[in-house]
Amino acid sequence: MMADNIVNIAMVGQGFMGRSHSNAWGQVNRFFTPPLKSMLHTVCGQEFENPQAFAERWGWKNASTDWENAIKSPEIGLVDVVTPNYLHAPVAKAALAAGKACACEKPIAGTLAEAREMAEAAQKAGLDTFVWFCYRRAPAVALAYQLVRDGAIGEIRHVRATYLQDWADESVPFAWRFKKELAGSGAHGDLNAHIVDMTRFVSGLDITEVTGAVAETFVKKRRIIAHDSGSGIQLTDEQMRYAKAGGGEEQYGDVTVDDTVAFLVRYNNGAIGTYEAARQATGNQNANGFEINGAKGSLKFNFEKMNILTYYDATRPRAVQGWTEIMCTHGGDHPYVANYWPDAHIIGYEHGFTSMAYDILLKLAGQTPTVPLPDFNDAYQTARVLEAALLAAERKAAVNLDEVK
């Protein structure tokens, strides 16, 4: 319900993103003054992970193990989906059918068909939808978006984006992220989804063709262990049965998703781009970044130094041209920052979610967000690019976006 300037939230899932979203929904009313205040109404999890204890720790009023009923409550105004990818579509479609606005984690869905169904359901329902591409709201990325619109780098010729992590060596046990039916894809949907969204957002360009792609799975089997709540790893019931029936013998699950996907693209203005996602890029823990080269300048961003945007202004006299590191923490000039700390009192990962929670509350109140928010249709366009890359890798050939619907 969105009465008394309050929106009651039901969140489904209580893992890594469950914690980050709980923090954001709790903090947004303190750091910002949103026109609608968020109320942490109900968290939905699974029996074995004790949703009641999670609710008490993170400030949710209620806890439930039955998301299907919880989200239908007339008190709920917004459903927030933070489950494994295969559950995004069922929960989001149920939320929209119940007349609720819906915010969903990325990638929008496990499959392109589900992403399309979600976009169609959102359009039919005429309700607000959001996808948590949180990196758009790093102040440095929001500044890059603004600089491109101001013409600071001129016509874009090259986009180079990488999202590299290194957590998934052979010692990492089986989890939903390694199973196609539950995750859709591996590093691709997890990481390329972010950089495709971020570069589409900053550049304003559309990808028209995936010219070539390569995908590989290095670790093809992973040990199945019992649930470990600390790591956020979630086994399915079927995997738990295997683990318990082990009788001392180790059980292994087949990895059916990629560890890495790299691809080349063309954009609608004639520019070209490259994308690379990897979970075993040793030494890179969360190296999520891009470089965009235009005719008049360039921009570089790396999330591991998220408060900095690097800018090259090629219109300056040649003698003084050079890369400028801009500390994007000035409240007067950089988006969102005025609501946190004084200049150069650095902000971090969680602030992207809090800033996005604020923009969601603005949109729900009929106001304009600070920078554009991705809705289900926008995230479906990103999903089309991801699907085209997987097709290009499979076919070893170019794939035009027109054929991927």
Ligand SMILES: NC(=O)c1ccc[n+]([C@@H]2O[C@H](COP(=O)([O-])OP(=O)(O)OC[C@H]3O[C@@H](n4cnc5c(N)ncnc54)[C@H](O)[C@@H]3O)[C@@H](O)[C@H]2O)c1
């Ligand atoms: N925006 C980001 O930067 C970012 C970062 C990490 C993950 N994600 C996305 O967030 C989503 C969740 O990822 P995570 O890392 O939090 O996973 P996780 O494994 O830590 O948590 C998943 C949660 O979903 C719950 N769940 C599973 N089945 C359920 C059911 N039937 N009913 C109720 N709850 C159920 C689990 O119990 C668990 O609490 C994924 O889509 C992932 O891609 C986004």
